Amino acid sequence: MALLFLTDERFLEHVAGKKHPESPARLEAVWKGLDNLFLGDDLVRIEPRIATETELLRCHPIEHIKALEALDANGGGRMDPDTRISKGSWDAARLAAGSGLAAVEALIQTQAETAFCAIRPPGHHATSNRSMGFCLINNIAITAASLIAKGEKVAVIDIDAHHGNGTQEIFYSDPRVLMISIHQWPLYPGTGSEEEIGELEGKGFTVNVPLPPGATGSTYRSALDKIVVPLVEDFQADWILVSAGFDAHREDPLTDMGLTSGDFADLTLNLFNLAPKNRCIFFLEGGYNLQALTDSVTASFASIMGINSRPESATGDGPGVEVVNRVAKSHGVIL
Numbered sequence: 001m002a003l004l005f006l007t008d009e010r011f012l013e014h015v016a017g018k019k020h021p022e023s024p025a026r027l028e029a030v031w032k033g034l035d036n037l038f039l040g041d042d043l044v045r046i047e048p049r050i051a052t053e054t055e056l057l058r059c060h061p062i063e064h065i066k067a068l069e070a071l072d073a074n075g076g077g078r079m080d081p082d083t084r085i086s087k088g089s090w091d092a093a094r095l096a097a098g099s100g101l102a103a104v105e106a107l108i109q110t111q112a113e114t115a116f117c118a119i120r121p122p123g124h125h126a127t128s129n130r131s132m133g134f135c136l137i138n139n140i141a142i143t144a145a146s147l148i149a150k151g152e153k154v155a156v157i158d159i160d161a162h163h164g165n166g167t168q169e170i171f172y173s174d175p176r177v178l179m180i181s182i183h184q185w186p187l188y189p190g191t192g193s194e195e196e197i198g199e200l201e202g203k204g205f206t207v208n209v210p211l212p213p214g215a216t217g218s219t220y221r222s223a224l225d226k227i228v229v230p231l232v233e234d235f236q237a238d239w240i241l242v243s244a245g246f247d248a249h250r251e252d253p254l255t256d257m258g259l260t261s262g263d264f265a266d267l268t269l270n271l272f273n274l275a276p277k278n279r280c281i282f283f284l285e286g287g288y289n290l291q292a293l294t295d296s297v298t299a300s301f302a303s304i305m306g307i308n309s310r311p312e313s314a315t316g317d318g319p320g321v322e323v324v325n326r327v328a329k330s331h332g333v334i335l
């Protein structure tokens with residue numbers, strides 16, 4: 001069993017701002033989470049690579065790329081009130097975007113079971129022409145776009161506590177990408193209602209599961225069983241890409257959800273088992289309590305690697321099951 005691990009010290013160079021929750025220390029917390037597993041030779045380091053302009057252009061117009069480049073060349077600045085370019089950010093962003101591409105190449109070559117891109121800045125809030133919510137460019141979308149360009153079908157499952165609005169927007173009318181986001185509602189960025197289901201040829205291929213604050217592991221497991229598993233199986237995805245935000249943890253300072261690291265272990269294992277062999281990639285998104293982030297990474301990859309390491313038990317009895325049932329029904333899943 002091998003886990004490909006893509007990360008880079010250059011991701012530490014991106015500084016979102018003084019006392020900003022999306023800090024370089026987050027990445028070190030993630031590294032610690034994997035170190036705790038002592039995977040030895042089962043952890044295979046793969047060098048990320050910088051995404052090329054052609055690869056970025058699949059998701060972002062040239063004007064937006066040029067605007068980011070110009071800001072970087074001028075020493076940095078703000079893209080929105082909480083999204084900033086510092087010295088080193090643009091290199092980090094293009095390297096984060098290229099990590100998933102390198103993971104695809106390495107999974108095909110090595111036949112390793114799965115890959116984890118421990119990257120920052122995160123990506124899922126970045127729309128085609130707007131950097132927002134700590135995200136400059138959309139890492140997971142750039143990988144999905146490169147796969148569909150080769151004729152593959154991609155399911156993107158976003159378990160970050162915030163709605164994956166950027167990924168949704170980029171593929172909103174594209175039936176080659178099934179985008180399912182499970183998130184807290186209401187919460188930043190304010191999108192991700194049940195009624196947002198895609199448009200034109202993409203109608204029905206966007207699925208939103210907006211859960212109430214306090215939702216626990218049982219609700220998430222129910223969303224997986226009743227929505228994610230049947231829809232992904234029906235879609236016949238060639239690849240599963242996971243926006244692995246860990247900010248639905250109950251200790252997270254930015255959200256109000258009720259998950260523990262034990263719940264993340266269940267979620268990631270279920271998503272891994274749902275994917276075709278060697279075709280599952282996890283992308284780091286949010287997660288702002290450092291200890292919770294370490295524990296969640298430890299528990300998640302322990303479960304995939306078959307190691308018994310759960311810093312916290314799974315949770316149950318939270319709200320939101322009625323939302324799960326309603327979304328399943330509206331997307332034609334027969335319960």
Ligand SMILES: [Zn+2]
Pocket residue numbers: 160161162245247285286287
């Ligand atoms: Zn988030």
